[in-house]
Amino acid sequence: MAVFEKDAVMVWLKLSIIFALILVTVIFIIYFFRIYHYYRPKPQPKPRGDVKKGKVYSLSLGLLPWEKESTRKHWPVYIIGIIYHSAIAFAFFRLVAILFNLNFFLNFFSNRPVMIFLFVGTVSGLSLFFRRLLKAELRQLSYPDDYAANLLVNLFLLNGAISIFFQKALIFFLLNAFFLILYLPLGKIRHCVFFIPSRLIFGQYYGLRGVLPPPFKKIFQ
Amino acid sequence: MIEKNWDSQVKQALSRGLDFERAVQLSTCVRCGLCAESCHYYLVEKDVKAIPAYKLKIVEQVFNYYLNSSGRFLTFWFGSQRLKASTVEKWLDILFGRCSLCGRCSLNCPMGIKIHDLVRLGRSILAELGLVPSGLASTISTTINSDNNMGIKTEEWIGTVRWLEEELRRELEDSSVCLPLDREGAKILYAINPREAKFFPLSLLAVGKIFHAAGESWTLSSNYYDVTNYAYFSGQEALAAEFFRRLEISMKRLNCQMLVLTECGHGFVSARWEAPAWLGYQPDFEIRSILEIMADYVQQGKLKLDPSRNNLPVTLHDPCNLVRLGGLLNEARFLIRQSVKNFIEMKPRGIENFCCGGGGGQLAMTEFAARRQKAGQIKARQIKETGAKIVVAPCHNCLDQLLELNRIYKLGVQLKTVTEIVAEALVF
Numbered sequence: 149m150a151v152f153e154k155d156a157v158m159v160w161l162k163l164s165i166i167f168a169l170i171l172v173t174v175i176f177i178i179y180f181f182r183i184y185h186y187y188r189p190k191p192q193p194k195p196r197g198d199v200k201k202g203k204v205y206s207l208s209l210g211l212l213p214w215e216k217e218s219t220r221k222h223w224p225v226y227i228i229g230i231i232y233h234s235a236i237a238f239a240f241f242r243l244v245a246i247l248f249n250l251n252f253f254l255n256f257f258s259n260r261p262v263m264i265f266l267f268v269g270t271v272s273g274l275s276l277f278f279r280r281l282l283k284a285e286l287r288q289l290s291y292p293d294d295y296a297a298n299l300l301v302n303l304f305l306l307n308g309a310i311s312i313f314f315q316k317a318l319i320f321f322l323l324n325a326f327f328l329i330l331y332l333p334l335g336k337i338r339h340c341v342f343f344i345p346s347r348l349i350f351g352q353y354y355g356l357r358g359v360l361p362p363p364f365k366k367i368f369q
Numbered sequence: 370m371i372e373k374n375w376d377s378q379v380k381q382a383l384s385r386g387l388d389f390e391r392a393v394q395l396s397t398c399v400r401c402g403l404c405a406e407s408c409h410y411y412l413v414e415k416d417v418k419a420i421p422a423y424k425l426k427i428v429e430q431v432f433n434y435y436l437n438s439s440g441r442f443l444t445f446w447f448g449s450q451r452l453k454a455s456t457v458e459k460w461l462d463i464l465f466g467r468c469s470l471c472g473r474c475s476l477n478c479p480m481g482i483k484i485h486d487l488v489r490l491g492r493s494i495l496a497e498l499g500l501v502p503s504g505l506a507s508t509i510s511t512t513i514n515s516d517n518n519m520g521i522k523t524e525e526w527i528g529t530v531r532w533l534e535e536e537l538r539r540e541l542e543d544s545s546v547c548l549p550l551d552r553e554g555a556k557i558l559y560a561i562n563p564r565e566a567k568f569f570p571l572s573l574l575a576v577g578k579i580f581h582a583a584g585e586s587w588t589l590s591s592n593y594y595d596v597t598n599y600a601y602f603s604g605q606e607a608l609a610a611e612f613f614r615r616l617e618i619s620m621k622r623l624n625c626q627m628l629v630l631t632e633c634g635h636g637f638v639s640a641r642w643e644a645p646a647w648l649g650y651q652p653d654f655e656i657r658s659i660l661e662i663m664a665d666y667v668q669q670g671k672l673k674l675d676p677s678r679n680n681l682p683v684t685l686h687d688p689c690n691l692v693r694l695g696g697l698l699n700e701a702r703f704l705i706r707q708s709v710k711n712f713i714e715m716k717p718r719g720i721e722n723f724c725c726g727g728g729g730g731q732l733a734m735t736e737f738a739a740r741r742q743k744a745g746q747i748k749a750r751q752i753k754e755t756g757a758k759i760v761v762a763p764c765h766n767c768l769d770q771l772l773e774l775n776r777i778y779k780l781g782v783q784l785k786t787v788t789e790i791v792a793e794a795l796v797f
Binding site: 222 | 384387388389390391392393394396397398399400401402403404405406407417420422423426445446447448475476477478479480481482483641642644645646648649650651655692693694695696698699717720721
């Protein structure tokens with residue numbers, strides 16, 4: 149790392165990434181404010197279920213593959229998706245550790261198992277790319293952004309993996325991260341921000357109505 | 370269709386229909402396509418246009434174009450589109466013609482997007498442009514011009530109630546039994562589906578029998594008694610609020626404490642769950658389904674049921690609006706188990722049950738009838754697999770669709786409401 153710390157290009161790159169992160173955060177905040185403009189206080193109907201439990205379920209058990217028919221029927225896609233997103237989280241933590249010289253975390257995210265995991269993540273991402281490309285229906289459902297976002301993230305994972313053992317490749321990882329971060333608010337990758345609010349809305353809706361979480365004990369038998 | 374500039378109307382409809390939740394959810398779809406097989410239209414047609422994410426996509430494109438500044442750039446790359454004549458035709462075909470608003474996709478969306486709700490938002494934009502399919506528009510217009518969706522005149526309705534009352538007295542051999550009409554101060558106002566009065570009065574007879582057996586204080590109303598709300602299907606929320614307000618007027622006029630709704634899926638969802646948001650306030654009376662009331666009666670021992678009176682194998686169709694979107698997960702099941710000897714569950718059931726295909730205003734939209742009947746294949750197969758001879762469906766729209774499926778797919782089953790099954794098992 150010391151070699152790179154002295155490198156002015158690397159310093160500038162790191163600063164650019166931090167700037168990009170700040171910029172993107174501001175864009176997301178503005179975006180949220182813009183859509184918050186549509187917020188309307190609504191009188192809530194008398195609940196039949198428990199809103200809090202619905203929200204907790206939506207971000208916990210409700211994410212498990214057997215809870216929904218759509219994921220029950222598509223185990224491989226679900227597992228690939230989980231691996232892919234976990235690998236993205238690892239690569240992102242590695243990036244943060246590099247940006248802020250967090251040596252303890254950097255060591256944690258710079259070893260052979262992490263490298264293998266990031267490679268597996270890349271392969272998972274590619275398999276999702278080809279799934280989208282080869283299935284006619286998914287192709288019709290997709291925009292160029294869907295492919296571009298996937299490839300950008302795959303490259304981020306690949307560079308993350310390579311840079312663990314070839315430090316000279318770190319510059320590509322950081323460059324890749326810079327562009328990826330700038331791309332975040334534009335297209336589908338923004339789901340990284342909207343996923344949790346969206347699941348909470350889901351939990352609120354079904355929780356209020358007593359539909360979810362599914363009752364473990366039947367009320368009437 | 371002639372090219373028109375609808376920009377201002379679309380913007381107006383979008384800003385009227387959009388709320389924070391919808392805006393968040395319109396920004397979340399990743400087009401993974403996992404929702405495809407949750408839709409009965411897709412399962413039957415295998416057409417990309419039937420994939421829920423595709424339906425969402427076309428609404429999202431317009432949202433991006435009109436309200437999301439990034440959507441104006443690289444429209445082909447990020448997917449945004451201005452609403453124009455060619456798009457409108459596609460919208461009508463997909464949002465009205467390929468969706469029954471059953472919400473099965475919403476439950477299956479890994480991102481938690483309430484797709485059916487956003488389809489309704491899309492429909493509301495079309496409604497703003499005056500483009501509601503004719504059948505649905507005409508049902509709504511009948512409701513506006515009379516006080517119910519079938520245009521039943523008040524005298525006709527009163528006559529039906531009196532005739533049913535005579536029938537009830539004859540059947541129970543009790544001249545004191547009555548079907549109360551406009552009884553002020555009754556605890557319950559019972560709101561019906563006009564279909565019952567017009568074509569299927571047996572369900573009203575059954576409910577009269579049940580209220581009589583439970584010793585309930587209840588009444589029917591001579592006007593503003595229609596539980597249905599077809600404006601819910603067209604996404605016209607101001608109108609939907611107006612239709613609900615009619616029930617509120619009857620409640621006030623008759624000074625009742627509780628509004629009890631007949632077995633009607635969308636009527637229940639509209640009144641119980643959606644009305645407060647439409648009205649801007651919570652009605653000051655309780656709103657319950659007749660299923661909840663009957664389940665209470667049985668649990669309190671007010672109704673005695675003899676299952677041996679219903680010996681044929683019975684299955685239950687869980688209406689989407691009552692169960693998946695309404696939360697009445699167990700009531701119908703509990704009542705049927707108490708009333709029949711041989712109850713067979715469909716697979717899947719409960720909140721995962723498949724839509725019969727009759728929801729979302731589909732029955733009113735004759736232009737999409739062939740597609741609706743085809744989409745009903747899934748339900749027909751489910752029924753066949755149970756081997757049941759009686760299908761119980763606590764929703765009048767579902768019953769109408771199931772009647773057609775029974776004929777088209779030669780199911781050879783009888784169709785009943787839960788109230789009818791319970792009334793048949795009733796021991797006085």
